[in-house]
Amino acid sequence: xxxxxxxxxxxxxxxxxxxxxxxxxxxxxxxxxxxxxxxxxxxxxxxxxxxxxxxxxxxxxxxxxxxxxxxxxxxxxxxxxxxxxxxxxxxxxxxxxxxxxxxxxxxxxxxxxxxxxxxxxxxxxxxxxxxxxxxxxxxxxxxxxxxxxxxxxxxxxxxxxxxxxxxxxxxxxxxxxxxxxxxxxxxxxxxxxxxxxxxxxxxxxxxxxxxxxxxxxxxxxxxxxxxxxxxxxxxxxxxxxxxxxxxxxxxxxxxxxxxxxxxxxxxxxxxxxxxxxxxxxxxxxxxxxxxxxxxxxxxxxxxxxxxxxxxxxxxxxxxxxxxxxxxxxxxxxxxxxxxxxxxxxxxxxxxxxxxxxxxxxxxxxxxxxxxxxxxxxxxxxxxxxxx
Amino acid sequence: xxxxxxxxxxxxxxxxxxxxxxxxxxxxxxxxxxxxxxxxxxxxxxxxxxxxxxxxxxxxxxxxxxxxxxxxxxxxxxxxxxxxxxxxxxxxxxxxxxxxxxxxxxxxxxxxxxxxxxxxxxxxxxxxxxxxxxxxxxxx
Numbered sequence: 001x002x003x004x005x006x007x008x009x010x011x012x013x014x015x016x017x018x019x020x021x022x023x024x025x026x027x028x029x030x031x032x033x034x035x036x037x038x039x040x041x042x043x044x045x046x047x048x049x050x051x052x053x054x055x056x057x058x059x060x061x062x063x064x065x066x067x068x069x070x071x072x073x074x075x076x077x078x079x080x081x082x083x084x085x086x087x088x089x090x091x092x093x094x095x096x097x098x099x100x101x102x103x104x105x106x107x108x109x110x111x112x113x114x115x116x117x118x119x120x121x122x123x124x125x126x127x128x129x130x131x132x133x134x135x136x137x138x139x140x141x142x143x144x145x146x147x148x149x150x151x152x153x154x155x156x157x158x159x160x161x162x163x164x165x166x167x168x169x170x171x172x173x174x175x176x177x178x179x180x181x182x183x184x185x186x187x188x189x190x191x192x193x194x195x196x197x198x199x200x201x202x203x204x205x206x207x208x209x210x211x212x213x214x215x216x217x218x219x220x221x222x223x224x225x226x227x228x229x230x231x232x233x234x235x236x237x238x239x240x241x242x243x244x245x246x247x248x249x250x251x252x253x254x255x256x257x258x259x260x261x262x263x264x265x266x267x268x269x270x271x272x273x274x275x276x277x278x279x280x281x282x283x284x285x286x287x288x289x290x291x292x293x294x295x296x297x298x299x300x301x302x303x304x305x306x307x308x309x310x311x312x313x314x315x316x317x318x319x320x321x322x323x324x325x326x327x328x329x330x331x332x333x334x335x336x337x338x339x340x341x342x343x344x345x346x347x348x349x350x351x352x353x354x355x356x357x358x359x360x361x362x363x364x365x366x367x368x369x370x371x372x373x374x375x376x377x378x379x380x381x382x383x384x385x386x387x
Numbered sequence: 388x389x390x391x392x393x394x395x396x397x398x399x400x401x402x403x404x405x406x407x408x409x410x411x412x413x414x415x416x417x418x419x420x421x422x423x424x425x426x427x428x429x430x431x432x433x434x435x436x437x438x439x440x441x442x443x444x445x446x447x448x449x450x451x452x453x454x455x456x457x458x459x460x461x462x463x464x465x466x467x468x469x470x471x472x473x474x475x476x477x478x479x480x481x482x483x484x485x486x487x488x489x490x491x492x493x494x495x496x497x498x499x500x501x502x503x504x505x506x507x508x509x510x511x512x513x514x515x516x517x518x519x520x521x522x523x524x525x526x527x
């Protein structure tokens with residue numbers, strides 16, 4: 001009983017079990033068979049199971065909802081996927097099942113869109129449009145029985161099948177809940193991030209770091225202005241004040257991204273991001289963030305040095321070069337600010353990743369498709385019959 | 388706020404519905420669609436984790452799932468065609484002689500209830516049937 005002993009809230013386990021039992025009972029009533037089939041009773045039980053499931057989701061993981069539109073869309077799409085999935089699983093007529101499957105695919109595509117995967121949404125719609133039409137053709141070709149038939153009006157072990165399936169789902173949900181509890185406990189004990197667990201996307205920057213990077217971005221914009229490098233009398237600020245300003249930016253960036261070891265009067269040290277993420281060396285996400293931090297560090301040294309040179313020695317300095325470097329630095333700072341978000345150019349980045357990191361898998365998938373085509377032709381070939 | 392756990396829970400439920408359908412239904416085409424639905428549930432998991440970790444590896448994996456699903460569909464539908472040619476039926480239980488030795492066959496005890504269907508109404512023809520002309524044979 002260790003499994004249940006670690007649960008802080010026994011109500012949650014009861015809710016999951018109730019939802020699974022209701023769903024199993026509903027499926028038992030809905031599945032086509034000669035006796036005890038009740039569409040009304042089964043629908044009521046499945047709807048009740050969905051309601052209990054939703055209540056459990058809200059109670060276990062729900063938070064106050066600042067993002068109303070996103071929440072409403074998520075509820076619509078997931079209810080659509082689950083509802084039409086139920087229709088597909090219990091529908092007597094396979095043609096109607098194929099239509100229900102089309103709606104399941106559309107709802108899943110809505111969820112993909114909410115998860116920032118527009119290319120996958122389009123690809124899934126395109127591929128399954130073809131797949132569903134082919135399924136229709138097969139239904140029309142092979143399954144044209146007018147009256148009741150064994151395959152459509154009978155079910156294998158409806159009670160045991162639904163109980164087994166939904167017991168499996170209940171166990172998965174229970175494991176999810178326990179994982180969430182343990183992750184939440186670890187986070188509140190460590191106190192590294194005050195944000196709640198499993199936000200989408202996962203918060204990489206602390207709010208303080210994000211605010212510092214935002215400040216640095218607005219201040220860097222001023223360095224890109226021509227007026228900053230003009231004659232002190234015309235600009236209205238003394239050389240000393242401008243040096244102070246550049247020094248302020250440097251300190252802000254150093255606090256987040258760390259002090260470069262090559263600097264003349266600087267000490268060797270790490271910024272706050274590095275200190276937080278250095279422990280996760282093998283994590284892909286942490287590695288990517290640390291790379292961006294390194295880029296900001298290098299660029300800030302060269303760019304701000306050029307700006308300082310331009311201010312102190314206007315005869316030798318080149319304001320255009322300094323401005324170009326500052327623009328690059330500002331881009332990198334903004335990229336670091338958005339670390340943890342998916343890149344905006346979904347298709348381009350997917351393509352880059354496919355052909356840079358997963359080239360062998362792409363080749364294997366192509367080979368698999370070829371083999372499957374040959375296999376399908378070989379299986380469906382009529383031996384000994386002239387075409 | 389919708390967090391990662393919500394997506395994982397919905398994906399698990401979708402997978403479970405597909406699993407029940409695959410275990411209990413007897414029509415080969417419906418079983419195939421239920422298996423595809425289980426794949427959709429898994430794909431939601433991958434895409435949610437891709438968003439959570441801020442990289443695209445999960446989405447790439449879903450692309451490979453799509454490729455494997457296409458292969459599966461091709462081979463499965465070719466197999467259905469072969470099975471249908473042998474038995475003239477899409478019922479998987481028609482192939483239960485392939486079961487393990489010693490397992491009793493599953494027999495359908497209850498007779499199928501056929502819903503009495505009212506025949507479509509037929510209109511009584513109004514007027515007389517026109518006499519065939521010489522052109523009719525050519526037209527048909």
